[in-house]
Amino acid sequence: MRCAVLCTMILLVTAAGVRADELRPLRDGVPVVATAAAPELDWSADPASVDGPISPAKAVLYSLLLPGLGDYQLGNRSRAVGFFIAEGAIWTAYGVMKVQGHQREDDYQQLAVQFAGVSRTGHSDDFYAKLREYASSDAYAADVKLDGRAALSDNGKYLDRIGADALDRYFVENRLADYEPWQWTSHERQLQYSEMRSSSKTSYRRANYMLAAAAANRVVSAVVAYAAARGANRSQTMGYQMNFAPSEHGLDLSLTVTRSF
Numbered sequence: 001m002r003c004a005v006l007c008t009m010i011l012l013v014t015a016a017g018v019r020a021d022e023l024r025p026l027r028d029g030v031p032v033v034a035t036a037a038a039p040e041l042d043w044s045a046d047p048a049s050v051d052g053p054i055s056p057a058k059a060v061l062y063s064l065l066l067p068g069l070g071d072y073q074l075g076n077r078s079r080a081v082g083f084f085i086a087e088g089a090i091w092t093a094y095g096v097m098k099v100q101g102h103q104r105e106d107d108y109q110q111l112a113v114q115f116a117g118v119s120r121t122g123h124s125d126d127f128y129a130k131l132r133e134y135a136s137s138d139a140y141a142a143d144v145k146l147d148g149r150a151a152l153s154d155n156g157k158y159l160d161r162i163g164a165d166a167l168d169r170y171f172v173e174n175r176l177a178d179y180e181p182w183q184w185t186s187h188e189r190q191l192q193y194s195e196m197r198s199s200s201k202t203s204y205r206r207a208n209y210m211l212a213a214a215a216a217n218r219v220v221s222a223v224v225a226y227a228a229a230r231g232a233n234r235s236q237t238m239g240y241q242m243n244f245a246p247s248e249h250g251l252d253l254s255l256t257v258t259r260s261f
Contacts, residue, residue, distance in 0.1 A: 059229035063221040070225030074232055083221045090214045097207035104200035108193050115189040116182040123178050130176065132194045137181040144171050 054062070054073045063070035068083025109121040112131055134140040148170030153162050184190040 053229060053232040056226045056229040059225035060222045063225040064218050067217045067221035070221065071228060074225065074228050076228060079224070083217065086217055087214070090210050090217060094207050094210035094214070097203045097210060101200050101203035101207060104196055104203060108196035108200060111189065111193045111196060112182070115185045115193070118182050119180060123180075124176070127176050127178050128197065131182060131184075132190070132197055135187070135190060136183040137179070138183075141171055141175070144174055148174065 053075065054070070059070035059074060061070075062073055063083075066084075067087045068080040071077075071083065072080035106121070109123075109128070112118040112123075112128065113121060116131055118131070130140055134143070145167045148167050149162055152166055152170060184193075
């Protein structure tokens with residue numbers, strides 16, 4: 001009985017092998033129908049070939065050149081207009097402050113010529129600062145000589161050795177490079193000069209603030225445009241390519257994924 005079962009199993013395995021060998025030629029024998037002429041389908045999406053928003057780097061560069069330009073290129077027109085208006089206002093204010101500073105500088109220098117006896121305009125800023133501080137060149141000379149007395153006498157140890165000639169020489173050696181004598185006609189004129197000079201300095205200082213504002217406007221615009229470009233380009237950073245083509249074994253499918261950095 002056991003021998004009969006064993007023989008039966010051997011026959012089944014052998015028959016299965018024969019059928020497999022017979023079926024393989026039949027499958028391979030099926031003719032291929034016009035596979036060479038069959039078209040190949042190519043569905044692809046390449047981020048480089050799609051017209052999309054500018055890159056974050058370009059958005060930052062444009063915004064640094066002109067605040068709002070990066071947003072404008074990204075299509076954020078209303079926000080770009082806001083940056084354009086801010087930039088125009090900043091440079092307009094800068095120009096106004098610069099002009100005011102120059103005008104008031106000319107005014108206080110003319111006051112020095114008319115009411116302090118200064119022969120010309122165009123002195124150094126240190127000279128005009130002394131005009132504001134001292135009512136006359138004699139008061140200024142006395143202050144310089146006082147410093148000279150302390151320096152030449154070693155802080156008072158040798159006062160008896162200090163003469164008028166030594167102090168005069170000290171004054172000539174340490175006075176302003178563009179020194180010339182002056183005398184204000186009145187204290188009121190000196191105050192007027194002081195106020196005009198302060199106003200000129202304030203205008204120049206505000207002009208410098210406008211330069212700082214222009215730099216800040218560029219930084220803010222660049223940061224905003226960078227964030228907007230990152231968001232707009234997020235869908236463009238990955239591309240794909242799908243190929244479908246008939247083959248003798250059925251249908252060939254290939255998928256290629258690309259990512260840009």
